[in-house]
Amino acid sequence: MKALRIVFMGTPDFAVATLAALLKTKHQVVGVITAPDKPAGRGRKIQQSAVKKFALEHGLNILQPTNLKNEQFLKQLKSLQANLQIVAAFRMLPTSVWKMPTYGTFNLHASLLPDYRGAAPIHWAIINGEKKTGVTTFFIDEKIDTGEVILQKKIKISKTTTVGELHDALMIIGSKLVVKTTHLIAKGKVSTIKQPNSSTKKAPKLFSENCKIDWNVSRKNIYNKIRGLNPFPTAWTNLHQKGTITSLKIYDVEKIKEQHNFSFGSIITTKNEIRIAVKKGFINIKTLKLSGKRKMDAKSLLNGFVFDKDAYLL
Numbered sequence: 001m002k003a004l005r006i007v008f009m010g011t012p013d014f015a016v017a018t019l020a021a022l023l024k025t026k027h028q029v030v031g032v033i034t035a036p037d038k039p040a041g042r043g044r045k046i047q048q049s050a051v052k053k054f055a056l057e058h059g060l061n062i063l064q065p066t067n068l069k070n071e072q073f074l075k076q077l078k079s080l081q082a083n084l085q086i087v088a089a090f091r092m093l094p095t096s097v098w099k100m101p102t103y104g105t106f107n108l109h110a111s112l113l114p115d116y117r118g119a120a121p122i123h124w125a126i127i128n129g130e131k132k133t134g135v136t137t138f139f140i141d142e143k144i145d146t147g148e149v150i151l152q153k154k155i156k157i158s159k160t161t162t163v164g165e166l167h168d169a170l171m172i173i174g175s176k177l178v179v180k181t182t183h184l185i186a187k188g189k190v191s192t193i194k195q196p197n198s199s200t201k202k203a204p205k206l207f208s209e210n211c212k213i214d215w216n217v218s219r220k221n222i223y224n225k226i227r228g229l230n231p232f233p234t235a236w237t238n239l240h241q242k243g244t245i246t247s248l249k250i251y252d253v254e255k256i257k258e259q260h261n262f263s264f265g266s267i268i269t270t271k272n273e274i275r276i277a278v279k280k281g282f283i284n285i286k287t288l289k290l291s292g293k294r295k296m297d298a299k300s301l302l303n304g305f306v307f308d309k310d311a312y313l314l
Contacts, residue, residue, distance in 0.1 A: 001186045003116055007082040007101070009033040013050045014171050015088040018052065018108060022086070026183060029060060031080045033090070069094050084185060086178060087140065098140045103185050105140045108178050110170045110171040111203065112136060112152055114195045117145035118203030122170060123163050127226035128201065129220065132156050133166070135174040139192065146158040149194035150181050162230040162252075171311045206233055213237045213250070215313055217266035219278045223255040226283070239290070241311040248313070250293070251287040258282060265313040274298045 004027040008019050011034050021190070022029055034053040034068065035185040040047040041145040048056075055062050065073040073094060085098065098105040113136040118124075125133040134154040141147040145261035153173050153226035157166060170262035184190045204210075206229075213222060213235050229235040230251045239246045269275070290305065 001183075001298065002083075002103075002185050002188065003029045004028065004103070004182065005080070005082045006083050006182070007031040007033060007077065007080055007085045008051075008088075009085065009090040010051045010088040011035045011049045012032055014167065014174075015090070016054045017171045017175040018086070018088045018178045019051060023058060025179060027186065030082055031061045031063060031077070033063050033065065033077075035091075036066055036277075045306060046270045051243050068097055080126060081116050084182070086182070088174070088178065092144060095142065104149060106181060107139050107140050107145075107147070108174045109136045109138065109145055110167075112154065112175060113145060113149060114197065114199040115201040116203040117199070117207040117228075121203040122167050123206060124201070125205040126157060126161060126163055126166060126223050128228075129224045130157055133190070135168070135177050137168055137197070139179055146148050146197075148194050150184070150190060150192055151177055153177050160227070162227045164231045176202050208236075211311070214311055215276065215278055217279075219255050219257070219281045219283065222278055222283055223253060226250055226253050234289075237313045239311060240314055241308045248266065249283055249289040249295075251289070253286060256282040256283045256284055263312070267311050267313065268305050269302060269307050271302065272299045273304065274307075 006022060006027055006029050008022060008029055012020060019032065024167065032051060034051040034055070036051045037046050039045060052062060061077055063073065065182055067073065077097065078100065083102040083200040085101050085256065087093070087107040089103060103131050109121065112134040116124055119162055136150055136152045137150040139150065153174060155169060165168040172302055211229055213225060215222065230308045234249045234251065236247055241250045258281045260277055264278055266277040267274065268277065274285040276285065287295065287297055288301065290301065
């Protein structure tokens with residue numbers, strides 16, 4: 001078995017599980033590359049990435065370049081004498097970086113490539129109503145998520161799975177697949193499969209615009225979109241009431257099949273429930289956050305907030 005000197009690249013919680021798994025192997029993690037610290041939240045306090053926090057706790061060598069093509073950074077990276085680089089939830093690498101190690105650079109992607117190439121594969125799998133997804137390890141090349149596949153692992157998606165639940169499941173499965181891939185490389189037993197370019201399933205970055213709910217599409221599509229964005233970055237809509245517009249974030253919901261004559265987006269409330277009229281039924285909102293208020297269940301909101309009889313969501 002070859003002795004591996006690994007540089008790990010990652011930023012969010014999803015990547016931490018993989019780094020933790022690598023530290024339990026016999027291979028040496030000689031460096032960790034992660035995003036620079038940046039201000040976040042209402043107080044704009046400087047925040048460290050989840051990977052940096054974990055790396056500091058374990059005394060790992062950390063680099064936080066703002067420019068991956070910077071000559072000083074490339075010198076630092078080369079000085080680590082890594083023969084393998086592993087990427088999980090980082091950013092696109094320049095050729096000068098991914099071609100540097102002897103055994104190459106491989107990436108962990110949270111989909112069954114070539115499906116759902118892009119920035120948000122976990123979200124889009126649920127939004128599009130997929131019944132299965134998975135994780136893939138592949139060698140990085142010039143384009144995004146197109147390199148030759150090393151290993152894949154499938155997982156089922158239930159009808160009620162949220163993106164938060166799927167994220168956590170794929171995080172664990174992915175960390176194990178990375179370790180398995182690393183061992184194959186160390187043993188010189190890696191075989192790869194070239195990706196086909198036939199997939200039409202994409203995973204573009206999520207913005208406020210594509211997280212907004214359209215109450216005119218099918219009940220199933222609305223339900224899938226809400227759970228595919230729960231708890232982050234969260235599906236949202238506008239509440240129109242008494243001439244004012246207030247943003248509303250929606251988390252846990254259930255779909256109800258029932259005939260009705262309400263306009264789509266109409267709000268029907270009882271003491272305990274908030275139902276939104278959609279095609280051939282309702283979306284029952286269980287957890288929500290009205291702008292300016294804390295996140296709460298429907299009953300708690302209804303205890304102190306009254307929806308006007310003509311209020312609607314749009």
